[in-house]
Amino acid sequence: MLAVMKLPFGDSELVQIMDAALGDVARRAGAWLVCRESCTQCCFGAFRINELDALRLEAGMEALRSSDPKLATELERRARAWIAEHGEAFPGDVRTGMLGESEAEIEEFEEFANDAACPALDPETGRCDVYAWRPMTCRVFGPPVRMGEGDELGHCELCFDGASQEDVKACEMEVPHALESKIVGELGTSGETLVAFALVR
Numbered sequence: 001m002l003a004v005m006k007l008p009f010g011d012s013e014l015v016q017i018m019d020a021a022l023g024d025v026a027r028r029a030g031a032w033l034v035c036r037e038s039c040t041q042c043c044f045g046a047f048r049i050n051e052l053d054a055l056r057l058e059a060g061m062e063a064l065r066s067s068d069p070k071l072a073t074e075l076e077r078r079a080r081a082w083i084a085e086h087g088e089a090f091p092g093d094v095r096t097g098m099l100g101e102s103e104a105e106i107e108e109f110e111e112f113a114n115d116a117a118c119p120a121l122d123p124e125t126g127r128c129d130v131y132a133w134r135p136m137t138c139r140v141f142g143p144p145v146r147m148g149e150g151d152e153l154g155h156c157e158l159c160f161d162g163a164s165q166e167d168v169k170a171c172e173m174e175v176p177h178a179l180e181s182k183i184v185g186e187l188g189t190s191g192e193t194l195v196a197f198a199l200v201r
Contacts, residue, residue, distance in 0.1 A: 006059075007055055007056060008052065008055065008183050008187060009183075009186075010179065010183045010186075011052060011055075011056060013179070014052075014136075014179055014180055014183065015056075015139075017176050017179070018139045018175075018176070021173050021174055021175070022139065022143065022173065024173075025143040025144075025171055025172075025173045026143075028171045029143065029159075029160070029171040032159060032160045032161070032162075032167070032171065033142060033143060033159050033160075033171070034156075034158050034159050034161075035141075035142040035143075035156065035159065037126065037127055038125065038126030038127065039158070040117075040121060041156065041157075041158060042138065042141040042142070042156065043117060043118045043120075043121040043128070044114075044115060044116065044117055045114045045116065046086070046109070046114070047135075047137050047194070047195075048099060048109075048137075048192040048193075048194070049136075049137065049192060049193060049194065049195060049198065050136075050180075050192055051184060051187050051189045051191060051193075052136075052180065052183055052184050052187060053135035053136060053137075053198070054193050054197075054198040054201070055187075056133045056134075056135070057133050057134075057135070057195065057199060058198060058201045059133060060130045060132065061075065061076075061130070061201075063133075064129075064130075071129060074129075075119065075120065075129055075130070075199055076199060076200055078119040078120075078199075079119040079195075079196040079197075079199035081119070082116065082119040083097075083197065083200070085116070086112070086113045086196075089108075089112060089113075090112070091104075091105040091109045091112055096193075097193045097194065097196075097197025097198070098191045098192070099191070099192045099194070118195055118196075119195060119196045119199060120195055120199065130199075135195065136175075136180060140173065140175055141156060142155065142156045142159055143155060143171060143173040144160070144168050144171050144172045144173060145173050145175055146172065146175070153168055153169060153172055155168065
């Protein structure tokens with residue numbers, strides 16, 4: 001049996017905080033929060049993940065290779081197919097999976113694989129096959145979260161239909177950015193990658 005890799009100290013706390021925050025928002029929001037299994041709007045389009053997210057996905061794949069090798073193999077197949085399809089236009093180093101940081105590469109990423117399904121998405125069930133290990137971006141998508149340092153709250157366009165601004169504000173989900181930044185900083189890397197590359201590490 002494979003030994004599951006150890007994640008950086010603090011990641012379990014980060015995940016617990018986010019799970020609790022999402023549960024709290026779900027209670028406050030009720031029917032306004034329509035996020036459910038098989039609702040896959042947020043599962044399309046490439047998005048950046050940091051090294052902590054990538055390590056969490058790597059740990060998830062290691063766990064699956066032990067507990068459900070068939071699923072792990074299928075996830076790797078989908079990830080490799082995703083890379084084969086989109087790798088030629090990848091704005092970064094396709095060998096390492098690291099996104100480029102030049103102004104041109106950042107601009108190219110805005111139009112990169114915008115309609116592509118995440119390889120972690122099961123196309124038949126609409127379920128995320130690495131849900132327990134999903135990146136922070138996935139954990140905050142849906143509920144109202146603060147955008148940058150201003151007062152603007154953003155949320156999934158499918159959620160909070162008919163809710164007033166006051167209703168939305170009352171359901172704001174606090175995101176522990178400082179804790180995440182601290183853990184990522186301790187890793188000693190600032191590079192970013194994509195889910196597909198993290199699944200085949």
